[in-house]
Amino acid sequence: MKRAETQTEEQELPPFVKTWKQFYRLLIAWLVFLILIFYAFTKYFE
Numbered sequence: 001m002k003r004a005e006t007q008t009e010e011q012e013l014p015p016f017v018k019t020w021k022q023f024y025r026l027l028i029a030w031l032v033f034l035i036l037i038f039y040a041f042t043k044y045f046e
Contacts, residue, residue, distance in 0.1 A: 017023040 007042065013023060017026060
């Protein structure tokens with residue numbers, strides 16, 4: 001990979017993560033959190 005391509009990929013990341021691996025871990029954690037919240041609401045309002 002060329003140096004310019006590497007810099008372009010890094011610039012596409014959100015400012016609060018440093019690597020794509022960290023970004024995907026955060027994304028999966030957020031989805032699990034949402035699933036648990038929606039499950040709790042469903043059980044509470046049954």
